Amino acid sequence: MLLAIAVHLVLAAVLLPLARRLGRWVFVIAALSPAVTLGWVLTRAGPVLSGEAWSESIGWAPRIGLEGALRLDALGLLMTVLVTGIGALVLVYYAYYVKPGEGGVGSTAALLSVFSGAMLGLVVADDVFTLYIFWELTTLCSFLLVGGNGSRAEARRASVQALLVTVLGGLALLLGFVLLADAAGTYRVSEIVANPPSGPSVNVALILLLVGAFTKSAQVPFHPWLPGAMVAPAPVSAYLHAAAMVKAGIYLLARFAPAFGDVPAWWVPAVLIGGWSMIFAGYRALLATDLKELLAYGTVSQLGMLTVLVAVGERTAALAGGAMLLAHGLFKSALFLAAGVLDRQTGSRDIRELSGLGRRMPVLASGCVLAVASMAGLPPLLGFVGKEAAFEAFAPGSVVDVLILAGLVIGSMITVAYGIRFLWGAFGTKRGQPATEVRAPPAGLLLPAMIPALAGAVFGAATPLTAALVEPTARGLPAGGEPYHVALWHGFGLPVVASVLAITGGFAVFRAQPLVRRLGGRLPGALHAQHGYQRVVTGLDDLAHRVTGRVQVGSLPGYLSVILLSVVLVSGAGLASGVPLPDDWRWWDNPLQVPLALFVLVAAGSVISARRRFTAVLLTGVVGYGIGALFVVDGAPDLALAQFLVESLVLVVFVFVLRRFPAHFTHGGPVRALRWRNAAIASGAGAFVAVASVLYSAARRHAPVASREYAARAEPEAGATNVVEAILVDFRALDTVGEIAVLAIAATGAASLILAAQREPRQPEPEVETTSGAEPPAEASAPSASENEVAEEEAAEQEGVSP
Amino acid sequence: MYTVNVTMAVLLAGLYTIGFYLLMQRSLMRVVLGIMVLGHAANLFLQTAGGPPGDPAMVAAGVREGMADPLPQAMALTAVVITFALTTFLLAMAYRSWVLLGHDEVQDDIYDRRIRELPRRDSGPDSFVAPRESAPQESLR
Numbered sequence: 015m016l017l018a019i020a021v022h023l024v025l026a027a028v029l030l031p032l033a034r035r036l037g038r039w040v041f042v043i044a045a046l047s048p049a050v051t052l053g054w055v056l057t058r059a060g061p062v063l064s065g066e067a068w069s070e071s072i073g074w075a076p077r078i079g080l081e082g083a084l085r086l087d088a089l090g091l092l093m094t095v096l097v098t099g100i101g102a103l104v105l106v107y108y109a110y111y112v113k114p115g116e117g118g119v120g121s122t123a124a125l126l127s128v129f130s131g132a133m134l135g136l137v138v139a140d141d142v143f144t145l146y147i148f149w150e151l152t153t154l155c156s157f158l159l160v161g162g163n164g165s166r167a168e169a170r171r172a173s174v175q176a177l178l179v180t181v182l183g184g185l186a187l188l189l190g191f192v193l194l195a196d197a198a199g200t201y202r203v204s205e206i207v208a209n210p211p212s213g214p215s216v217n218v219a220l221i222l223l224l225v226g227a228f229t230k231s232a233q234v235p236f237h238p239w240l241p242g243a244m245v246a247p248a249p250v251s252a253y254l255h256a257a258a259m260v261k262a263g264i265y266l267l268a269r270f271a272p273a274f275g276d277v278p279a280w281w282v283p284a285v286l287i288g289g290w291s292m293i294f295a296g297y298r299a300l301l302a303t304d305l306k307e308l309l310a311y312g313t314v315s316q317l318g319m320l321t322v323l324v325a326v327g328e329r330t331a332a333l334a335g336g337a338m339l340l341a342h343g344l345f346k347s348a349l350f351l352a353a354g355v356l357d358r359q360t361g362s363r364d365i366r367e368l369s370g371l372g373r374r375m376p377v378l379a380s381g382c383v384l385a386v387a388s389m390a391g392l393p394p395l396l397g398f399v400g401k402e403a404a405f406e407a408f409a410p411g412s413v414v415d416v417l418i419l420a421g422l423v424i425g426s427m428i429t430v431a432y433g434i435r436f437l438w439g440a441f442g443t444k445r446g447q448p449a450t451e452v453r454a455p456p457a458g459l460l461l462p463a464m465i466p467a468l469a470g471a472v473f474g475a476a477t478p479l480t481a482a483l484v485e486p487t488a489r490g491l492p493a494g495g496e497p498y499h500v501a502l503w504h505g506f507g508l509p510v511v512a513s514v515l516a517i518t519g520g521f522a523v524f525r526a527q528p529l530v531r532r533l534g535g536r537l538p539g540a541l542h543a544q545h546g547y548q549r550v551v552t553g554l555d556d557l558a559h560r561v562t563g564r565v566q567v568g569s570l571p572g573y574l575s576v577i578l579l580s581v582v583l584v585s586g587a588g589l590a591s592g593v594p595l596p597d598d599w600r601w602w603d604n605p606l607q608v609p610l611a612l613f614v615l616v617a618a619g620s621v622i623s624a625r626r627r628f629t630a631v632l633l634t635g636v637v638g639y640g641i642g643a644l645f646v647v648d649g650a651p652d653l654a655l656a657q658f659l660v661e662s663l664v665l666v667v668f669v670f671v672l673r674r675f676p677a678h679f680t681h682g683g684p685v686r687a688l689r690w691r692n693a694a695i696a697s698g699a700g701a702f703v704a705v706a707s708v709l710y711s712a713a714r715r716h717a718p719v720a721s722r723e724y725a726a727r728a729e730p731e732a733g734a735t736n737v738v739e740a741i742l743v744d745f746r747a748l749d750t751v752g753e754i755a756v757l758a759i760a761a762t763g764a765a766s767l768i769l770a771a772q773r774e775p776r777q778p779e780p781e782v783e784t785t786s787g788a789e790p791p792a793e794a795s796a797p798s799a800s801e802n803e804v805a806e807e808e809a810a811e812q813e814g815v816s817p
Numbered sequence: 818m819y820t821v822n823v824t825m826a827v828l829l830a831g832l833y834t835i836g837f838y839l840l841m842q843r844s845l846m847r848v849v850l851g852i853m854v855l856g857h858a859a860n861l862f863l864q865t866a867g868g869p870p871g872d873p874a875m876v877a878a879g880v881r882e883g884m885a886d887p888l889p890q891a892m893a894l895t896a897v898v899i900t901f902a903l904t905t906f907l908l909a910m911a912y913r914s915w916v917l918l919g920h921d922e923v924q925d926d927i928y929d930r931r932i933r934e935l936p937r938r939d940s941g942p943d944s945f946v947a948p949r950e951s952a953p954q955e956s957l958r
Binding site for chain 2: 559562563564566567568569570571574575578596598599600601602603604607608611614615618619621622627630631634637638641644645647648649650651652653656657660663664667668671674675679680692693695696697699700701703704705707708710711712714715717718720721722724725726728729735736737738741742746749750753756757759760761763764765767768770
């Protein structure tokens with residue numbers, strides 16, 4: 015499996031250069047990897063279906079439980095068959111779908127190949143983080159494929175919406191995974207499912223998992239991204255937004271349902287949201303006039319049904335879910351590909367414009383009829399098999415079952431109605447509408463669209479094959495009473511009645527469409543999911559704008575105040591809550607410290623009130639000398655020596671610079687109110703540092719081993735009697751080299767700044783010809799003039815802003 | 818157990834307060850002085866937190882009890898020199914600012930101030946939300 019995923023990704027890299035030579039046939043090359051994977055997986059199918067999962071893993075950081083683990087079991091196999099099979103068909107179809115001379119062929123093929131590999135990884139991942147990574151990879155591929163080359167605003171918006179919504183869900187999923195894995199004590203999906211944890215944090219994790227699944231599978235209220243994503247080319251829609259990617263959410267539900275199907279935090283939201291999505295999106299499909307939009311809402315509706323079926327974690331329902339998963343992947347991809355054929359050959363996919371195509375494209379029309387029949391649940395197609403199981407699963411046992419069954423029947427009725435609407439819209443002859451002009455589609459377009467539709471019939475008729483593929487996915491799930499078996503005919507009973515009701519009801523709904531539309535009423539604007547999305551996005555935008563406007567004020571003192579306050583408040587809160595004050599304290603360690611400290615404090619305090627620059631600099635020097643004296647008291651003569659030396663040097667440098675500056679500070683300091691605010695913040699921060707110094711130093715129990723060893727080894731190893739010196743030039747010489755490097759860099763920088771400042775700014779060449787030498791160019795005054803200009807500009811800008 | 822004594826803690830509080838206060842001034846020269854004071858305070862912090870005062874770390878007569886810890890001293894020494902380098906560099910920048918602008922004050926960034934006056938809702942072609950008039954009601958939902 016690892017190899018298969020790698021092949022997809024490597025092939026994707028090769029496709030880009032290949033596309034230059036092969037043009038659109040690069041898609042056929044891209045189809046090789048899913049096709050080969052499908053074949054390879056089918057050779058492995060026997061043991062996997064009989065219960066022996068095929069595992070692989072690569073240790074990344076095994077000590078902390080991080081590994082890339084893959085595991086192919088029956089559910090993974092079902093998904094793999096769907097993903098690789100449809101993938102290969104769609105890629106072949108794409109080769110014929112591309113219009114001659116269309117650009118971006120290589121990148122589209124590469125992205126689809128990457129997507130196929132990522133999807134394969136998603137359905138076989140056995141490690142929550144591996145799963146998450148593949149999950150997000152598919153999101154990214156969807157974003158890039160929907161956005162196309164980014165030249166259309168509509169596509170950009172749709173892709174951004176798809177990205178934002180699904181990434182939001184992805185983040186929720188990651189958080190849920192972390193919580194779940196933490197509660198279970200393992201990152202392995204199979205182990206979590208085998209020994210499901212419980213507790214409040216697990217309930218939160220389950221809700222987060224559901225959010226991830228709902229965003230990916232476009233459930234209400236996250237669904238609008240899916241109809242929006244229909245700006246993507248038809249094959250992309252067929253593959254990502256019908257057969258594969260949107261199934262990831264369903265897959266996730268099916269994966270975890272055996273463990274959590276009976277937890278209310280899991281099944282109640284899943285059934286409610288799924289049921290609501292099924293009915294609401296089906297209704298929306300009845301309103302759609304664009305064929306792809308109709309199919310997209312139909313997908314949301316079908317995914318809602320699948321959510322209900324797979325989330326409850328019950329055997330019959332899971333069987334229904336598995337069969338419907340396969341059925342939906344087949345018939346929906348067939349319909350999307352057919353819609354693509356219509357769009358490409360007629361230039362329109364608007365129900366109101368297409369007319370009379372049934373007669374002109376009989377093959378395509380019959381394929382679509384087959385697919386829609388499967389969707390509607392007509393025997394002997396796969397959709398019928400799935401729906402029978404679904405109705406059986408919720409055959410009345412409790413009030414909840416009755417309600418779910420009623421929902422499923424209503425959903426199926428609407429499904430039948432919009433299925434007919436699709437057929438009528440695409441192929442029907444409308445009164446007063448001239449027959450649409452159409453070019454005959456090539457076989458390369460028709461065949462890939464026909465194969466999934468036919469496959470639905472094959473799987474429906476050959477139920478042993480379907481049963482072999484689907485039944486192992488529900489292994490180990492609780493079966494109430496007699497275990498259900500997937501079959502075409504179970505005899506007359508409630509499911510058949512429900513099917514008949516759904517189909518006849520669907521016809522009635524289709525006939526009564528205008529009435530249904532009126533009865534459905536109109537949702538108030540505030541409740542529209544798309545409005546909600548827009549409001550959230552613009553609201554975030556506004557919030558960011560407001561926060562930036564408030565926080566990024568452009569004033570350095572303002573920024574410093576914020577930084578200092580957060581240091582004091584955040585770290586201070588941490589210190590105050592967790593660290594005990596040391597009980598042992600002294601006024602001083604050496605009485606000399608007191609007068610020296612007073613001296614330094616007075617000198618430092620006077621720096622603030624100094625009006626003359628030179629006074630302030632001298633006072634700062636006094637502070638430095640005072641600190642040097644404190645170092646002497648501490649028993650650090652080397653340090654004191656360095657301090658005295660540096661202080662003297664700094665004074666010399668300052669004197670050089672101060673020659674150029676006016677004697678007094680130009681600015682008296684901030685206004686009074688601001689001064690007090692600054693003083694309060696500064697003293698808060700100062701007090702915080704002092705407390706922190708007391709607390710931190712309490713961590714020191716005795717001289718560290720390093721110090722003792724340095725002292726012991728200074729003479730024998732470094733030949734020095736001064737330990738500090740030995741440390742600086744010998745034991746930690748690398749530090750000293752770094753220090754010298756810093757000095758060198760600072761010196762270079764300072765020198766270049768000062769030298770550049772002394773050089774006169776470049777002036778344009780004096781125009782000797784025109785002035786004829788009468789006026790000497792005023793070189794001496796020019797630089798200062800330009801400086802004044804700059805200063806004036808600054809001042810003007812300042813005035814313009816501050817009222 | 819050793820902790821920084823009260824006198825040194827008060828001194829650290831005072832030095833850091835003065836350093837922070839100077840840092841929040843508009844005059845670049847005062848800012849540089851503030852950084853110098855903060856540098857002094859930080860070096861003192863490093864040295865003081867590293868153990869009680871003691872005899873100089875000289876081992877000509879063997880390692881004695883009551884010797885000051887040499888490691889913080891060595892580190893503080895490195896820090897002192899680096900503070901010097903930093904001060905020099907900042908001073909050069911203040912000087913350059915003076916030569917170029919004619920003053921040595923930290924100005925507010927007016928472009929930052931203008932953010933607040935920018936239009937709230939973006940409506941360009943790269944807006945996340947379709948402009949109302951061009952998107953029909955039907956496809957919005």
